[in-house]
Amino acid sequence: MPNFKAKSIKELTLPFCSNGVEFLWKAYNENVILIFTKVEEESFFLQVKQDNQFFIIKADKHSKPSKITYLQKALLCFKENFCNEIVSESFAFKKNALDKKIPLIAYDFNEVLEKIQNYKKIYIEIGFGSGRHLLYQAKTNQDILILGIEIYTPAIEQVAKLALNQEINNILLIQSDARLLLSVLQKQSIDKIFLHFPVPWDKKPHRRVMSEAFSKECARVLKSNGKFELRTDSYEYFNYSLGIFLEFENPKFDIKKNEDLEISSKYEDRWKKQNKNIYDLIVYNLNSFDQERSIIDFNLQSIHFSKEQLKLLRNFKNQTFKYKDFFLHIENFYITSDSLVVKIAFGAFNKPEHAYIFLGDKCYFVFKAPFKTLENLKAIEEFKKIIYYENRLFS
Ligand SMILES: C[S@@+](CC[C@H](N)C(=O)[O-])C[C@H]1O[C@@H](n2cnc3c(N)ncnc32)[C@H](O)[C@@H]1O
Structure with missing residues (x-):
């Protein structure tokens, strides 16, 4: 991270403004001074820390700006106006993650919230793995955004590349635990949620994607005619999920066994070769359940x-x-x-x-x-x- 060391710093009379950089106020404790800094539309803390006989000046890592050039500008401004003898300086920085952005991948929840506003219909696929089902859904429903949520980063990059090669644009992929992502979505905003071949976690059910809390989040985000679709080779997982959804007031189910879909995923192929049964649990009419949250904002x-x-x-x-x-x-x-x-x-x-x-x-x-x-x-x-x-x- 860009930083420099100075032998001494001058008195910090704030606010101070020069060359598009504003140092507005400071907060401090016995170890560190945080300087509230504004460059263009971004604000962050510059951090001044004493280390033996030197002061180290860098960005605070939990508020650093997304544009690294803003940080560079702020460090330069601080160096020129508040520091006396510069001992060392390392303004060279690794390429920002933003520079390496792959199209069709969202790098934070905000990007998801922004992009889904452009579509009337949204499908979510949780744990899309090799992406066969997700890409099939995108190709056959070109006016629908298919939001893929996967915890395994290499799968995301691979599927984004496949989609780009096939000129598919109506997908958005994000690396996240699906349980967290669902909870930032607006209520009644999603048309379908696919959960295909989730890891069954037979010995550690608390690690499953499916849980009572998760089912309530699905009910909250699904539109009134929205559907949740589980496809699994695990009878136990199927039964466990059915039990959870039966707690809703008036749920409706389509249940199928060994139904062939138009597309077979990598895991599905594997289980079929082993002659395993495949179960589909399609759930709808979950909205009669009162899914309003008791806390809706930070306030x-x-x-x-x-x-x-x-x-x-x-x-x-x-x-x-x-x-x-x-x-x-x-x-x-x-x-x-x-x-x-x-x-x-x-x-x-x-x-x-x-x-x-x-x-x-x-x-x-x-x-x-x-x-x-x-x-x-x-x-x-x-x-x-x-x-x-x-x-x-x-x-
Ligand atoms: C058994 S694989 C199935 C992949 C794909 N659906 C298929 O049918 O071939 C399960 C996938 O879910 C992903 N996964 C597991 N837990 C997850 C979670 N909490 N949120 C998002 N993805 C998850 C895993 O990384 C893995 O790719």
Whole structure:
């Protein structure tokens, strides 16, 4: 990551603005100074850290800008205006991931949310593997966006290349755990969800994609005429999923055994060679179930702190709270002229997020709000409870 070392730094009189770079305010603790920096449309923290007799200046890794040239500009501006003797400098940087972007692949949830707005109909395929079924769906439904969610990165790149060779444009692939991605989608926005040959995890059912929570997310995101389609060689998985969907108020099912589809996936071919049975469980009419979430937004506006309360908050530093499906770690506090900034890690165990929150007479995320996954929403709700609503330090 681009950085440089200086022997000393000048007094930081902020705000400061030069050459399109704005240093607006700072927050600090005993180890580090964070400088809130704006270049064009992006904001991030530059970090100044003392290391023996030097100061190291670089981007804070949890807020760094997506355009690396913005960071370079900010470092250069800081070097020229606030530093005395430069000891070493390494502004050379590896090519940004964005430069290596492969078309048809989404690199974050925002790209998915943006692209799906361009389509009236959306199908999702979870764990598409070699992509045979996904590409077939795309070719036969050219006005529908097929959103492929896969945790295994090489499969994503391979399928994107196959699609480009075949001039298929109506697909979007993302590397993610499908359980997390579903939870950021809008309610009633999806027409079909395919889950074909998921790993059965017979001995560790908690690792399955399918669960009660997942079925509720499917019900929430599917349109009223939307369908969920499971195809599996595991009778146990089929039965387990049927049991879960039977908990809904008025579900409807199509159940088939050994039905041939127009396309056979790589795994399906394998199981057919072994003469295994194949089960289809198609579920619809899930919307009579009340799938509204109890928490729909982060809503930090409902909390605020007096100066005395802010002083006490620092006692929460380095505390971790673990729950069944999410966690919250209060990592560090930074002082500003009249309030505090807290850094937290939180969310799902397999997709932890970091955020800086400004705490004072108003509270807000210093940078953009996290994705509204169920786990993130719950973690921030818990954060509010711990530091504000149930905070015994204040009573
Ligand atoms: C047994 S393979 C089936 C692949 C393909 N559907 C087929 O029929 O050939 C299961 C696939 O699901 C993917 N997978 C497993 N868990 C996942 C999850 N939570 N979210 C997204 N993909 C997942 C795996 O990486 C793997 O590619």
